Amino acid sequence: MKIKIVILLSLFGVVSSFAQNTLDITVKDSHSDEPLIGVTAVLEALEKGAISDENGNIHMENIPNGTYKLLLSYLGYAPIETTFTFPLSQQSQGQTFAMVPQTEEMEEITLVSTRSTRTIEDIPTRVEVIAGEELSEKGNMKPGDIRMLLNESTGIRTQQTSATSYNSSIRIQGLDGKYTQLLRDGFPLYSGFASGLSLMQIAPLDLKQVEVIKGSSSTLYGGGAIAGLVNLISKTPEDTPELSFMANATSALGLDLSGFYSQKFDKVGTTVFASYNLGTPYDPADIGLTAIPEFDRVTLNPKLYWYLDEQTELLLGVNAIWEDRLGGNMEYVEGENVTDPYFESNETERFSTQLGFKHSFNDQNRIEVKNSFSFYDRIIAVPDFTFSGYQRSSFSELNYSKNSDNEMEWVFGANLWTEYFNDTREIESEALDQSYQIFGLFAQNVWPIDETLSLETGFRADFHSDYGAMALPRLSVLYEPSQALTFRLGGGMGYKTPTVFTEDAERVQFRNVLPIDIDQTDLERSIGGNFDINYKWIPFPGVTMSLNTLLFYTKIDDPMVLELDNGGYYTFYQPDGYVDTRGAEVNLKVKYGDFKLFTGYTHANVKQHQDGVVTDFPLVAKHRLNNVLMYEKEEKFWVGLEAYYYSPQQLSTGGTGQSYWIMGLMSEKKFGENFSIFLNFENFLDTRQTRFDQIYTGSLNDPQFLDIYAPVDGFVVNGGVKIKI
Template identity: 40%
Template sequence: MPDLRHAALGVGVAVPPDPMFAFFQTRLGPALFVLLALAASAPASAQHAVSVRVTDEHEGTPLSGATVVADTDPPTGASAGPDGIARLADLPSGDRTLTVSFVGYEPATVRITLPRTDDAPVEVALEEDEESLDDVVVAATRTSRTIAALPTRVETIAGEEIDEKVSMDPSNITMLLNESPGIAVQQTSAVSGNASIRIQGLDGRYTQLLKDGFPLYGGFSGGLSILQVPPLDLRQVEVIKGPASTLYGSGAIAGLVNLVSREPRLGAPERSVLVNATSAGGVDVGAFLAGRDARYGYTLLASANGQSAYDGDGDAFTNLPRTRRITVAPRLYAYLSPQTTLWAGLSGTAEDRQGGDLAVIEDGADGYVERSESVRLTTQLRFDHALSEAVTLTAKQSTTAFDRRLALPDYRFEGFQVATYAEASALIDHDAHDVVVGLDLRTDAFDQRDAVGPELDDEQLTVGVFVQDTRDLGDRLSVELGLRGDWHDTYGAFVLPRASALLRLTEDVDLRATGGLGYQAPTVFLEPSESRAFRGVLPLDETVEAETSVGGTVDLNVQTVLGGRVTLSFNQAAFLTRLDDALVPAGDAAPGLLRYRNAAGPVRTRGLETNARLGLGDLKLFLGYVLLDATEAGLADGNARRAIPLTPAHKTYSILVWERHGEGRIGLEAYYTAPQTLPGGERTSGYWVTGLMGEWRVGPARVFLNLENLLDTQQTNYGPVVLGARTSPTFAEIWAPTDGFIANGGVKLSL
């Protein structure tokens, strides 16, 4: 056969015709060419690419790391980049189903037809999944574990729950916490509206309040703490109930609340604005901005809150004080390398509040009024560096300066507090161990200015060393062992062991248990002092000892699906705390003076907490119940017991929510508080508080309306709150709402 290579190269060589070659050219050549062309063009015409942009349903921010999978055989998948876009290639023609998923969000499916008529990305907005919060990493525990893998019981408030509570009260976090089972926000003043957090029936000073792991709200500044924290920048709220002193030291006897801020994310900048107004004369305006590139990032919270003096019960005294408050909190991030992050933040709050006789506040008449002016400045600095995949170092420091002036008609109290916190720690991930080890230093200095009466100047210093090991002992059992040693410059040394265990009984059922010791360094800045504006409060004497505790919790958690349709999340917890040497007002102080002493006997709290969450389509039902037995030593005899005042034995929580993702939601709430015992031994009535809220999306905005306390439950329905003469009144203990029915509404806008 002739050599055809030269012909193929186009070289002019004469060759004689070959019969077989001629047959190939004339008969088989055209047919084979068509077959080869079809074979080559078929794959090309069936291979298509598609881009999918994945965002958060409410915020519109890109979800970097979201997964998109097409129903090919085998499945074709891709992950979203910093811009939230995932790109899938080599998809065959025809109808395709894309499944989009991301940790902490409900998966979504979208149907497309290939080839598409345009190249624009397919837009998919994911809704946060409250049932999948077990996948959330908790910052308060310092490890990189999710809730489902933690031996310590941690509850989170995140996503839609925070968004819903922001609609109800964007000025502070009182409503966010008060409507969570096992947590009570106790109002301590009928005039100023001051309040504190109580967990499991224990006084507010036994709950550690943190912001991004920094203890910023203790001592003199604690009386206004939860009233001066706007929730607009919160990503999640973490609650640990029970002993939590290993990592955070003094003040975590009842538990801790960690407020976790939103961080900047790669992609489009985040811009959100909220405007709210209430029927009680309140106005709130807030904004949150965030942005980031590969090297730098920032967040900015700005909030302004105004409240008119409001008299909801017609007694001519304020139920809500006149308040003017501004908060500005910028934060800068530097991503120095893939292993190193540095951020610095500054937060400033200025507030002026006046409560009392309405005629004095509005018209300048003579009468009783309390005025509180305060300025809070906080700096925060945090440095994280990964030495390797197994070791991460963290250093952080904060300084809080708090200046406050209290003025009554015949009395004033002024003081300046500076509190600092510094910590160095390491997280070591070794095989089945997650080890946290570190040391911290805390200082707290209070300087009373222009003293009228006893001087309360005070300085405290605490040095702590801690270690905690979280370890998996097989597939079903995880344990957490912690030990902390603190040295206080006045009250000496404290050793605080703590142990937790997680037992996975089945795939849907697990059991947790925690036990540990705690302590509280004594201070005069307690609820009884705050309620009297520190008038006549005596300094602590040398006989006062530190408060110490032992406590534990056990809880059973079940997550399942009933009948193939109804999702159920159920938690049953039991708790017990014994508190020794509790600081209480002494009964032998001279008239007009308040002196503290250690209680003659222990404080004991025990109880049960039940939580259930059911979901069916667009409906969600939340049910909660708390049974509480809280007793303290009698005033005269340490062996005698009496109920701790203002701790109801029963409390129920009921919330029904209908939500259509991407459109809106409607929620109905009902809470019952059983009778309580007052300090004088009297029993109160039980009462209901109900509410209705709705939110709907209109273009880029979400419009909301909230009707709070529909039954208009007020303490004045059961008796007067203001007692005695109007020029120098006394006030009843606060055990029920004082403001009655209030409606509020507004708009949230994501830009």
């Protein structure tokens, strides 16, 4: 009997020495005391980890006896390191840890477009931000322009308007590109005639982030943002200097070279961006027309920041672009002698200034003055026709903001927008001259009613030199019952000044386009709203998921339509009717270890209602899928697989385009902090419209181009290096 007892005691001692323990803790925000979902907890010595659930709880099992270091980490918060000795005492089990927001990391998602001190999670207006690694990854695909940054986002499409010169516009939720407002640091530098080649002439290397607001955003930026606005936010000088270079080459014989320098001194700071982009004529379909035109572009953007004191800052900046672009008959573009060739030539010069002055009276009160002048010259030439003109525009603004963490936030301001275009052709009867001024007064308020409910209201009164006064109200509501669940509801009104500079006029190079009769037209007016639900959860340990669903509707009354008359001229008129878009966007994000999956679905049902007849708006894919699977070892390398689906699209001829998939493979390998190489296989299925449909009818010397609804450049490989010094 004694022997049995000794054996049992020995076995109990062995089991005790390998005892398995559990750890239960809770993580919360140190400021709001709300639980944090998605915090990563790691016992490094054991390579054991867990993620906090929607209640901020972290549970870990099978922990052997001993002393181990626990690391808690979460984006935007200072990490916490602590030590536990197992078995735990009764006081150690069930501890609550308060994580402190870290300003340096939160700056990446602090919004600029809303003029609020609130971050993206706390603002009632729905804003999408492309920043950080996501911006860098998408910028690798097309370092010469920003089309890839936008085209891969749910609900946004860059629509190619020319088969041979690559001109493109931005469509949000299926609406025409003229209803999207493109800004640079809040300055409307790309409007009117200057919008035709804007997407092709903006390189992403000096961008800090891209902010997208879908739906009417009229309060701060005017009525033109009917479908939404895209605000390109530039990098600013930091205490740590930056000198970076990027070189990229493509299998289509394209070349992109760009450099960026930034440094902040005691009283001054500066940023300088310069790039050179070269395109070689490329015809993957071997049909004799350029899918990628020949182009040569130089960009120079220097900025000077003067810090007069801790509360006052002055900005002086210049943006300059020179480009020659030639597409059309391949042999002609390559320099051979061709009889009666078709070609499309674009020569552009863009020069704009930026002036900004900010002064903070204290932590809550600030005044800001902004001004820009833009000079844009462009010559478009096709056989037997040349369109040329210059645009002079300006933007001036004065605003005052009162911000507080716990009270109402106010923004009051006034701005003046002037637009002048001079058609330099000799035929005065067809001259598309245009000139107008818009003076606006605006006010915006953000009211945090309680910890779960915030209200944002805005009102703008615009006074148009040609069309009179407009009142534009806007409302957004944020309800956040928990950190895991958020509701947003918003809506507003907008308008668009009738202009000849549209996608339809761009497609015909403004040939035989007649000017708009101001006396016979009115403003295009819009009303719209959206409802947004965002939910985050942990389906099982190690996996975090977030689901965002957006329902939207926008109606535009009296839309301008371009119609070909019996005399061969194009006339703008406003039929009795409207255009509306309704639909949904769904975004799913899944993270498991080093894997990330992004899936987006867009349903856009855009209809034209004219004289009692309802038709589908052309060149809109009612169903679209965005899928990206990423594998990333932080600061080492990443590789991603993309797959995009476009459903059949209604064509302007009455026919229907074919559905298609586009797939790509992208990768980047980092060697330390200062050097990396990237390699991308864009559209490796070689999806091209020329493989399953025509892009023109008639002869090669006189092509009549059809709608471009699918890529024309096909499979392209690009790769290069990035260097930081």
